[in-house]
Amino acid sequence: MRKILVIGSGKSTSYLIKYLLDKSTEENLHIIVGDIQLSNAKKMIGNHENAQAIVLDVFDKDSREKAVKNADIVISMLPARFHIEVAKDCIAYNKNMVTASYISPEMQMLDKAAKEKGLVFMNEIGVDPGIDHMSAMQVIDSIRDKGGKIILFESFTGGLVAPESDNNLWNYKFTWNPRNVVVAGQGGAAKFLQENTYKYIPYNRLFRRTEFLEVDGFGRFEGYANRDSLKYQSVYGLENIQTLYRGTMRRVGFSRAWNAFVQLGMTDDSYTIDDSKNMSYRDFVNAFLPYSPTDSVELKFRHALKIDQDDEVWDKFLELDIFSETKMVELDKATPAEILQKILMDSWTLDPEDKDMIVMYHKFGYVLDGKEHQIDSTMVTLGEDQTYTAMAKTVGLPVAIATLAILNEKITTPGVQIPINKEVYNPILEELKDHGIAFKEKEVPYLGYNPMHL
8 A cells, every 4th residue: 555644633634634534445545644642643543444643753763764764655744843854854765745834945955855866845735825826826827828917916815713603803713823823924024016116014014004805705804914925926937027915814903903912012022021920911911001000001001002992992902801800821931922822812712613714815917918907816715613624624635635646646846846837736726626625716807006005
């Protein structure tokens, strides 16, 4: 049997492993799931006859090398920083490799060796990055094939809560890593291209510079800029594009409220709070506000942020119970970002019956035969439950489909790469449709760049 090694059995692997198990008999597959916690791996495979669970510690060189050597292809679903040791083993033992993570500089350095050995190292084949690459390139290539010239490309993705589980005033719950949400946008100004002009949004303004987006059947959203929208400009072949913008989607109103935390400094992760363990939530908020012998914490908060008592955004903060005198931080030497994360997890953790949602939105502006055109392309995927989530589906299925395609030599171009070539994205996107992951494209009047960014 052909052996597929899956390293890591976290939240994103449910659909991935199910897909491979469902295909295992007809494709002659044996699925080996390795995890530092054997129970996690066993839970994912159940009692399937074509699968086995093993203990695999990525830092244990001997067991890691043994597992890689025994496989025909390796899927690493570890945190991105741990891929590189697995990748080096794959080079040493001539194994193809698949990850959903961004290509790191260390991974890119293996490109020459992978090509010399004829190995496919497919990266960024999850949802974002992944499905965003494939769906964008399919439309971009189709426009080019008919002689069009791309002048605008905007792309947004959001991991959100499904409408039936959307029951708080923020219209948001944590569907993935909470820390990434709390520190999003930090580390430099957002950079993008607008009408041939480089534009920058510093972190302290990021959440007040948003764009509105309408998705048929799901209503209105807003998008704020990713840190570097130009990262894929040359990769996509968009060197001469006039407008290029990539962003993150939230429900309308989220960003304005979130900006309050940014302005007060509660998302800072660069220093620790003294005696944080003994702080109440109210103490934490008060630590960022001026002293007053008479004004309450609530009044100081509203005054500092210029929030009226009847402003709907005020209700959002009351809902989080951030002014509680009884709820305690209970984190020792914690950063403001870590404390804010704990507070938000009280309100934004998914309930057992909750479902998540992935939303993606692309805008393509192009010139054909002297006329300007625009295509809007949207995709919405809803989760089934807390195991088979929309996030796991949109991350895991592209990984699984690509793995099988590489194993069956349908993807053969060697080297460290992302899924932007037709031999990769066309069959994968076609198969994803069978699993309910499909884009709706429509021609709309060309509007150019959203004036809110001017």
